[in-house]
Amino acid sequence: MLKPWIPFVIAGTVVGTTAPEPAQVGLIRINGAIGPATANYVARAIDAAAEQHDQCLIIELDTPGGLLESTKDIVQTFYASKVAVVVYVSPSGASAGSAGVFITLAADIAAMAPNTVIGAAHPVAFGIGGGADSTNDVMRKKMENYTSSFIESIADKRHRNVEWAKSAVLQSVATTAQKALKANVIDLIADDVPDLLKQLDGRTAGGRTLQTANAKIVEIPMTAGERVFQLIWRPEVMFLLLLIAMYGIIGELSSPGAILPGVIGAIAVILLLFMSATLPVNVAGLALIGLAIALFVIDVFAPTHGVLTVGGVASFFLGALMLFNNAAPGFALSLAWIIPATVITAAFFIFMVASGIRAQFKPVRAGTETMIGKRVIVLSPTDSRGGEVLMEGERWNAVSERPIESGERVEVTGINGLTLNVKPTT
Numbered sequence: 570m571l572k573p574w575i576p577f578v579i580a581g582t583v584v585g586t587t588a589p590e591p592a593q594v595g596l597i598r599i600n601g602a603i604g605p606a607t608a609n610y611v612a613r614a615i616d617a618a619a620e621q622h623d624q625c626l627i628i629e630l631d632t633p634g635g636l637l638e639s640t641k642d643i644v645q646t647f648y649a650s651k652v653a654v655v656v657y658v659s660p661s662g663a664s665a666g667s668a669g670v671f672i673t674l675a676a677d678i679a680a681m682a683p684n685t686v687i688g689a690a691h692p693v694a695f696g697i698g699g700g701a702d703s704t705n706d707v708m709r710k711k712m713e714n715y716t717s718s719f720i721e722s723i724a725d726k727r728h729r730n731v732e733w734a735k736s737a738v739l740q741s742v743a744t745t746a747q748k749a750l751k752a753n754v755i756d757l758i759a760d761d762v763p764d765l766l767k768q769l770d771g772r773t774a775g776g777r778t779l780q781t782a783n784a785k786i787v788e789i790p791m792t793a794g795e796r797v798f799q800l801i802w803r804p805e806v807m808f809l810l811l812l813i814a815m816y817g818i819i820g821e822l823s824s825p826g827a828i829l830p831g832v833i834g835a836i837a838v839i840l841l842l843f844m845s846a847t848l849p850v851n852v853a854g855l856a857l858i859g860l861a862i863a864l865f866v867i868d869v870f871a872p873t874h875g876v877l878t879v880g881g882v883a884s885f886f887l888g889a890l891m892l893f894n895n896a897a898p899g900f901a902l903s904l905a906w907i908i909p910a911t912v913i914t915a916a917f918f919i920f921m922v923a924s925g926i927r928a929q930f931k932p933v934r935a936g937t938e939t940m941i942g943k944r945v946i947v948l949s950p951t952d953s954r955g956g957e958v959l960m961e962g963e964r965w966n967a968v969s970e971r972p973i974e975s976g977e978r979v980e981v982t983g984i985n986g987l988t989l990n991v992k993p994t995t
Contacts, residue, residue: 593785594618594766595626595652603635603668606799608642614789618652621787624779625653625769627762628676631660634667637692637716644675644723653677653775657765658685658746666690670737674723677774679755680765681746687754688743692716713739730754762786804893804902807844812910813837815862816917850892857888865918882915940981944994947977951991958991967991 595618599607611628618626647654656676658665661684665673670690673679681687692712717738724734730753736742749755759765770782791799800806817834864881889910893902940960948957948964952972957964958979966988973979973993983990 592780593787595623596788598629600631604802608639610795612646615650627655629659631663632669640668640671647675680757685746688737689741690737691741810837854888854891857884861885878918886911943981
């Protein structure tokens with residue numbers, strides 16, 4: 570008789586089970602102005618954190634501000650995120666200024682390190698046309714109303730202090746971490762990232778209860794492309810492209826057919842147009858630099874003896890000063906770039922104009938004009954009816970006002986077609 574099968578468990582052995590994976594959080598660091606590269610980086614990091622099933626994504630933030638369009642992109646990315654976003658203004662001494670205020674308030678959880686600052690979000694220049702301060706009162710008021718409404722909607726969505734948020738835009742109010750916590754601008758103050766993780770543990774954000782007390786921190790670095798994008802999307806790079814375009818165009822005009830300067834200049838112009846769609850460029854500054862280029866070109870070809878070059882240098886300097894004069898925080902062009910560029914440009918074109926002026930006073934070194942004044946030998950008797958002379962190994966027809974015998978040396982006084990006018994040297 571068969572015995573029934575009885576399942577059994579071997580003591581001390583667990584079958585078919587695995588140890589749970591430890592919780593982890595994603596981490597990125599933003600240090601500097603907010604621009605298109607920053608928005609791309611944040612969006613990719615949020616997607617990566619969601620794919621890794623991170624408890625949350627921590628964004629360490631230290632920024633003077635940035636572009637409004639990029640800020641809007643980041644805020645919209647926060648809203649659509651499938652993972653909780655924690656913005657942490659850090660380290661001590663850091664700030665979340667201008668665009669940083671919008672980004673901090675838009676996070677699921679806003680945190681700051683001790684001795685940090687948040688605020689001063691009054692709108693300045695965004696995009697072509699200069700800043701709000703360079704526009705009329707109506708346009709300035711429109712910008713203020715829009716940005717104050719934008720930050721009000723953010724604060725209201727995240728249940729933070731709406732009145733303080735509006736004052737940060739309209740009155741450029743700024744505050745410390747301790748005061749921001751008391752005013753319900755942020756949610757907590759943490760000394761460092763480990764302290765932040767302890768305080769986040771058990772909080773509800775992004776539709777889940779965070780378990781971060783012993784979570785593993787996984788940093789999501791920038792890709793090589795994002796680093797390059799971040800590096801080139803700067804006013805300094807745009808200014809260099811402007812110089813390259815200027816030198817390339819003028820080089821092609823002064824030496825037609827060189828091709829390479831024209832090609833490089835054309836590429837630089839295309840990149841300039843592309844970057845100017847997002848970077849805060851002042852049209853008046855751009856126009857002054859365009860005027861400077863025109864003056865430089867005219868002075869190279871016209872006998873103005875450098876007068877227009879002086880005007881071009883002045884126009885270039887003023888244009889460079891105005892080009893980003895009301896730019897968003899972090900996107901201004903410093904004098905450390907403007908002054909050397911002006912000096913180099915002035916030296917370059919002064920040299921070109923001076924070379925042109927010197928060339929006008931140099932004797933002719935090519936063509937039939939170089940024969941005038943030379944002394945040659947008479948080969949056959951020469952008078953007003955004609956004769957022959959030897960010029961640099963060649964026989965030339967020659968005429969003279971009085972008869973000259975063969976073998977005498979004469980001086981060339983003029984040229985009439987293929988006949989030389991000569992006179993005796995004595």
